[in-house]
Amino acid sequence: MIDHLSKFISTSNSTTVKGIGDDAAVLDHDKYYEVVTNDLLIEGVHFDLSYTPLKHLGYKSVMVNLSDVFAMNAQPSQITVGIAISNRFSLEAIEELYSGIILACEKFGVDLVGGDTSSSLSGLVISISALGRVDKSSITYRNTAKTNDLICVTGNLGAAYIGLQILNREKQVFKDNPSIQPDLEGNDYVLERQLKPEARGDVIQELKKLKVLPTSMIDISDGLASELKHLCKASSKGCRIYEVKIPIDPQTVTRCEDFNLNPTVCALNGGEDYELLFTVDQSVYETIKDIPYISIIGHITEASAGLAMIDASDHESPIKAQGWDGLNPDSKIQ
Amino acid sequence: MIDHLSKFISTSNSTTVKGIGDDAAVLDHDKYYEVVTNDLLIEGVHFDLSYTPLKHLGYKSVMVNLSDVFAMNAQPSQITVGIAISNRFSLEAIEELYSGIILACEKFGVDLVGGDTSSSLSGLVISISALGRVDKSSITYRNTAKTNDLICVTGNLGAAYIGLQILNREKQVFKDNPSIQPDLEGNDYVLERQLKPEARGDVIQELKKLKVLPTSMIDISDGLASELKHLCKASSKGCRIYEVKIPIDPQTVTRCEDFNLNPTVCALNGGEDYELLFTVDQSVYETIKDIPYISIIGHITEASAGLAMIDASDHESPIKAQGWDGLNPDSKIQ
Numbered sequence: 001m002i003d004h005l006s007k008f009i010s011t012s013n014s015t016t017v018k019g020i021g022d023d024a025a026v027l028d029h030d031k032y033y034e035v036v037t038n039d040l041l042i043e044g045v046h047f048d049l050s051y052t053p054l055k056h057l058g059y060k061s062v063m064v065n066l067s068d069v070f071a072m073n074a075q076p077s078q079i080t081v082g083i084a085i086s087n088r089f090s091l092e093a094i095e096e097l098y099s100g101i102i103l104a105c106e107k108f109g110v111d112l113v114g115g116d117t118s119s120s121l122s123g124l125v126i127s128i129s130a131l132g133r134v135d136k137s138s139i140t141y142r143n144t145a146k147t148n149d150l151i152c153v154t155g156n157l158g159a160a161y162i163g164l165q166i167l168n169r170e171k172q173v174f175k176d177n178p179s180i181q182p183d184l185e186g187n188d189y190v191l192e193r194q195l196k197p198e199a200r201g202d203v204i205q206e207l208k209k210l211k212v213l214p215t216s217m218i219d220i221s222d223g224l225a226s227e228l229k230h231l232c233k234a235s236s237k238g239c240r241i242y243e244v245k246i247p248i249d250p251q252t253v254t255r256c257e258d259f260n261l262n263p264t265v266c267a268l269n270g271g272e273d274y275e276l277l278f279t280v281d282q283s284v285y286e287t288i289k290d291i292p293y294i295s296i297i298g299h300i301t302e303a304s305a306g307l308a309m310i311d312a313s314d315h316e317s318p319i320k321a322q323g324w325d326g327l328n329p330d331s332k333i334q
Numbered sequence: 335m336i337d338h339l340s341k342f343i344s345t346s347n348s349t350t351v352k353g354i355g356d357d358a359a360v361l362d363h364d365k366y367y368e369v370v371t372n373d374l375l376i377e378g379v380h381f382d383l384s385y386t387p388l389k390h391l392g393y394k395s396v397m398v399n400l401s402d403v404f405a406m407n408a409q410p411s412q413i414t415v416g417i418a419i420s421n422r423f424s425l426e427a428i429e430e431l432y433s434g435i436i437l438a439c440e441k442f443g444v445d446l447v448g449g450d451t452s453s454s455l456s457g458l459v460i461s462i463s464a465l466g467r468v469d470k471s472s473i474t475y476r477n478t479a480k481t482n483d484l485i486c487v488t489g490n491l492g493a494a495y496i497g498l499q500i501l502n503r504e505k506q507v508f509k510d511n512p513s514i515q516p517d518l519e520g521n522d523y524v525l526e527r528q529l530k531p532e533a534r535g536d537v538i539q540e541l542k543k544l545k546v547l548p549t550s551m552i553d554i555s556d557g558l559a560s561e562l563k564h565l566c567k568a569s570s571k572g573c574r575i576y577e578v579k580i581p582i583d584p585q586t587v588t589r590c591e592d593f594n595l596n597p598t599v600c601a602l603n604g605g606e607d608y609e610l611l612f613t614v615d616q617s618v619y620e621t622i623k624d625i626p627y628i629s630i631i632g633h634i635t636e637a638s639a640g641l642a643m644i645d646a647s648d649h650e651s652p653i654k655a656q657g658w659d660g661l662n663p664d665s666k667i668q
């Protein structure tokens with residue numbers, strides 16, 4: 001839909017460098033660029049309050065936005081927070097939500113500078129806008145990957161999705177028989193990845209220190225497949241990635257077995273990992289190859305080669321993005 | 335609630351000049367300030383789709399935000415738009431909404447640079463953030479009014495509120511008997527004030543041309559009384575205003591009679607007029623006294639004198655702000 005609407009939208013203000021079409025808009029401020037991004041979190045669509053603590057929700061709402069700022073290689077500076085709440089929330093509950101928002105801000109030295117609170121006739125709505133700054137020479141777009149660039153991802157993928165499956169399963173068990181307590185033992189890591197994701201500001205800092213400037217970057221909010229497609233389409237390129245190189249945490253693999261899910265499929269299509277996908281020139285291979293939280297998973301090709309994944313038996317298959325619709329029980333990712 | 339929450343919120347980023355507490359936050363960009371503001375519009379709370387055309391709604395959503403930018407004496411430059419919509423909306427309906435948003439942007443040379451669209455399980459939610467820029471020496475806060483300053487308002491007040499009363503009345507008539515067509519004849523002006531308000535960018539331009547810098551400014555979104563209270567409280571001042579000087583359009587007066595409402599009360603407490611309330615030094619009296627869309631309604635006093643209105647018979651009464659809750663049928667403003 002955004003693609004459709006953006007056809008009607010042109011920019012005319014001389015300070016607008018980039019409008020719709022990347023993780024954040026880019027504005028010119030003479031000596032540097034400012035990035036600005038906005039995300040909505042809607043109850044029943046993006047979160048389920050029956051298992052989401054309000055403090056975690058506040059924290060995650062900010063991280064979702066900061067992840068977009070980091071994807072532009074920028075440092076976040078300020079956020080505004082708009083919240084619509086029904087009167088079923090106590091003042092204490094609202095404070096709990098804000099305490100998570102403030103905790104996330106403090107982690108990255110970001111100021112909460114404004115916003116709006118409103119009553120809501122139905123569910124909770126959280127709208128956050130984040131601002132950040134970046135040197136003009138350091139900004140990273142998604143449309144600037146070059147042929148033969150290495151494709152890198154941070155952290156590991158698929159955990160947030162499997163965490164969500166566990167939460168939904170235990171919710172169903174509880175609904176069927178409220179005397180059964182939720183069985184969340186041994187799932188700490190994947191649950192935390194779902195409930196309290198961390199935006200990768202640390203990676204941005206580390207790359208800066210190493211003087212490695214990505215040739216393109218995007219955040220992985222909707223799953224690796226979908227973001228690879230965005231990056232390649234915007235850059236008019238193709239790609240080859242290697243299944244065995246996709247970073248997946250052992251706990252994710254084990255839990256995938258419980259659900260009879262393929263871990264690679266979860267990593268490709270699960271979403272909500274808030275990791276970064278970026279490309280670098282081959283010349284920096286030696287500099288980054290041993291960084292534990294960066295995995296080189298493949299390389300950029302000419303567009304004509306298409307997007308494909310190569311599995312352990314050297315079999316090549318095209319990459320399909322199925323997107324993410326976590327709370328929709330009809331949406332299967334297999 | 336914002337007052338309550340703001341106690342927990344401090345700012346630490348060196349680029350934050352002003353956080354929560356004015357019409358917009360203020361950020362330092364070396365040669366100038368940037369202002370940033372966010373407003374939520376929630377279906378059933380801020381608008382009723384049974385009588386609000388989507389194009390008007392989009393237009394108004396932008397104007398509500400730009401009004402906050404103008405209240406800082408800034409020129410708006412960019413907005414982001416977050417929209418949550420249920421699937422009862424067709425693509426054509428969404429385009430209609432965006433066409434109003436874009437029309438409002440074009441009026442003031444503002445770029446729509448980003449945002450988010452999401453599904454909604456219930457009503458329509460519109461979250462807009464607006465950015466603007468202003469010379470450091472020209473920014474106007476609400477906490478800088480001085481004793482003896484003249485109090486000015488732009489345009490006229492109370493019309494948007496009476497427009498809303500008419501729309502609600504005709505909705506009720508239609509509900510009771512769907513064969514009766516709405517009787518909106520002769521109400522064009524007050525209906526337009528409710529459905530398609532215009533932010534006062536023209537006034538900001540004119541004052542700049544005249545080299546008149548307000549000593550303080552705030553936008554009148556919740557009614558004159560409430561905003562006077564905000565401005566006086568923030569500035570630690572009191573005020574005297576004169577009832578006969580409050581600008582009210584003749585159509586507002588006539589329609590108030592139909593509803594047995596006091597026009598002054600509508601102007602004081604009606605809200606949604608999106609005019610500007612500002613103070614100026616007495617020395618500029620000659621420069622502004624003949625500008626048709628600026629009314630001088632009183633002056634600032636020491637805080638100890640309190641806030642009061644003087645009526646035509648020279649009777650003085652304290653100003654009470656009752657706030658605004660237009661769609662709540664229990665909320666009376668008399």
